[in-house]
Amino acid sequence: MGKKHDHIIETKVLNAINEAVLFVHEDGTVLRKNNAARTLFNLGTNKVVSIYELLDFADVIGHKEVNVILELKKQLGSWVKVKSLQIEQEQYCLIVRKLSLKDKMNGIDRFFQSFIEASEEGMIIHDGEKIIDCDATFARMFGYKEAEVKGQRMTTFFRKKRYKNNSIVKKANEYTGIKKNGTTFYVEVIGQSYFQDDVIRVEFIKDISERIQYERQIELMAYYDELTGLPNRNYFMSELEATLEHVKLSDELIAVHFIDLDYFKEINDTLGYDFGDKLLQACANRLRTFSDQNPFIARMGGDEFLVLQRNIRDVNMVTQFAEHLISEFETPIKISGYEMVISVSIGISIYPNHGRNVQDLIKHANSAMYVTKEEHRNNYHVFEASISRRFKQMLMMENDLRKALKKGQFELHYQPQKNIKTKKVVGMEALLRWKHPIKGYIPPMEFIPLAEKTGLIIEIGDWVMNEACKQNKRWQDEGFDPIVISVNLSVKQFHQKNLVNKTKQILQETGLEAQYLELELTESMAMANDRNILDTIESLRQLGVSVSIDDFGTGYSSLKYLSFFPITKLKIDKMFMDEKQEQNKAIVKSIIHMSHSLNMKVIAEGVETIEQLNFLRDENCDEIQGFYFSKPLPPHRLTKFFRH
Structure with a gap:
């Protein structure tokens, strides 16, 4: 009586549940079901069926509790959500809810x-x-x-x-x-x-x-160099940052190799930018041959590359790798019918000795690379603390140079040039002086090379030519006899495409006649076998400006080329004024006689003694310049040398 009563209660409870409930044996036999199940599956009151006739029961067997979505086999397109509970070893309770999509x-x-x-x-x-x-x-x-x-x-x-x-x-x-x-x-x-x-x-x-x-293209632009396909500076810095985080947990060394191609600018200027691009691509491919050593290679920009060397045990591995890099570039590169050997200058910084962050390691490797270029090129240099100090001084001087031009710290001093026969001042050489507000006068040999390297020499040179022409015109306006003012041109100045037009404009603005301006070129510049140089000199001569060769005798001038150039004067370098060496006298004699045979005047600089003066007079040298006559002086102290 009690069991029957319990069964009735269970049945009432099951039928009160809105969701379909079925008790199923593992073999698929439906042991019990409520009214909602009969309605959902269209089952009669006493009809006993296999669950496999209704849905795919196999999906729930073996799971103690699982939720699945199943399709009704007798109502295709109708889906139900089934929650299955394993209540005994071989029996399951299924709670089924129909889905209305x-x-x-x-x-x-x-x-x-x-x-x-x-x-x-x-x-x-x-x-x-x-x-x-x-x-x-x-x-x-x-x-x-x-x-x-x-x-x-x-x-x-x-x-x-x-x-x-x-x-x-x-x-x-x-x-x-x-x-x-x-x-x-x-x-x-x-x-x-x-x-x-x-x-x-x-x-x-x-x-x-x-x-x-599109995102890939953006990534390529952001992290890869378009020309060479190598990672760029941003990617290198990110990789170096990640590597630093890794090696901080170990005693491993890493090295940054800063690589610069030697004489790339000259190659670019001579053979063209297309050739230069191909050369950069070839060099990138040459660096890729080191991939078996697992370096991270990137293009810094221009003709500079960066290599991150990892898994280093000692410093010897770093220097051996650098030597391997240098030797690899000794193999000629063939481009567009040209075969050339391109050398590299390398600067190296090593973690942790030379820096513990990205910026310091790259900066110090860069500084070491500049030392290599200044000393011997085609070599490597490992960073030292003294390099950093020197590099810092150079940066400070560069910054001061830029300020000097804006704040009027430059001056021109002039050294008189005298005709030996008439003893009359016939010219002045304009010499640049920098009066630093704190350091006082800075020797030209300290700042001129830096101005050349940074390109500031162009702007400074323009100021020198303009100021020299203005001063010469001022002397003429004061009633002094006209003289020629000599202005030295740097390599960068001379190779300006607009040099002739710029010179013409300065003469017009200052009112100085072209015949009273002389531009001095170094022997190596003037004698280069380059048609553009000859064209520039000829254009200056057509303008009426004189062109002289400075420091003559220190280079390797060919008399053949010298005869082609419309040069007006040769200046004998002061190194030949040492009369103690007999060969110097012979060289001076040869230069004077050769110049006169080519209808050129000769001026000797660095004349400091009466003996030198007498020797030059005897050899028919035209003009002299040197401390025997006068050192370079500011304009207000030069009026005594003029004749009305």
Whole structure:
């Protein structure tokens, strides 16, 4: 009586539950069911069936508790959510709830609706692994028919995420999509759950292949050098930063090699920028041959490269690697019919001795590289503390140089040039002086090379020519006899394409006649076998400006080339004024006689004794300049040398 009473109570309780409940044996036999189950599955009151006739029971066997989405076998297109509980070894309790997709679709967040309206996205409904339904857009996107998609596993269509989530859209993830024909593309997936337990989900899929391609292009521009394909400076700094974080936990050394191609500018200027680009690409490929040693190679910019050397046990490994780099570049490079050997100058900094952060390591390697270039090139130099001090001084001087021009700290002193026969001052050489407000006068040999290196010499040279012409015109306006003012030109100044026009403009602005201006070139500049140099000299002569060769005798001038150039005067270098050496006298005699045979005047600089003066007079030298007559002086102290 008690068991029957308990059964009645259980039946009433089961029938009071709105959801379908079935008790099923492992073999599929339905042991018990409530009224909701009879209604859902269209079962009669006493009809006993196998669960396999109703749905795919195999999906739940073996699980103590599981939630699955299954299709009703007798009602195709109808899906149910099944919660299965294993209550005994061979018995399961199934709680079944019918899904109404249309009702659920109406409840999807408005955000997804706006997402769909913005562009064409596909949609799928799945239970985690198995796809329940999809729309036509999704099927078309992946190259399937809708019917082919339903029931397939998610892994058929998606690979694991390959790109980090950069999207501004919440819950967006990026995957590699796999089309029916096997080709891949990139998709963005945004999902929302149907139920709180996340059993059934709706996903919206958007093709983002074009965006990924664009992002890749952006990444290439941001982290790779377009010309060589090597990582750029930004990428190198990021890699160095990551490497530093790693080696801080160990005793491992790392080294930064700062590489500069020797004489690249000259090659570029001579053979053209296209050739220079090809040379940079060839050098990048040469550096790639070291990939077996696992360095990180990048292009810093211009003709400079960076190499990060890792897994270093001692300093010997660093210097051996640098020597290997140098020797590798000794093999000729063939480009556009040319075969050339390009040498490299390398500066090295080593962690932790020469820096513990990215900036210091690169900066110190760069400083060491400049020492290599200044001393012997085609070599390497490991950073030392003294380099940093010297480099700092150079930077400070460069900064002071820029200020000097703006603040009027430069002066011109003039050294008189005298005709030996008439004893009359016929010219003045303008010599640059820098009066620093704190350090006083700085020797030209300290700042002129730096001005050349930084390019400031162009602006400074323009000021010198303008100021010298103004001063010469001022002397003429004061009633003194006209003289020639000599101005030295640097290599960079002389190679300006607008030098002739610039000279003409300065003469017009100052009112000085061209015949009273003389431009001095070094022997190596003037005698270079270059048609452009000859054209420039000829144009200056046509303008009426005199052109002389300074420091003559120190180079390797060819008399043949000398005869081609419209030079007006040769200046004998002061090193030949040492009368104690007989060969010097012979050289001076030869220069004087050769110049006169070519209708050129000769001036000797560095004349300091009466003996030198007498010797030059006897050899018919035309003019002299030196401390015997006068040292360089400021304008207000030179009036005594003029004759009215």
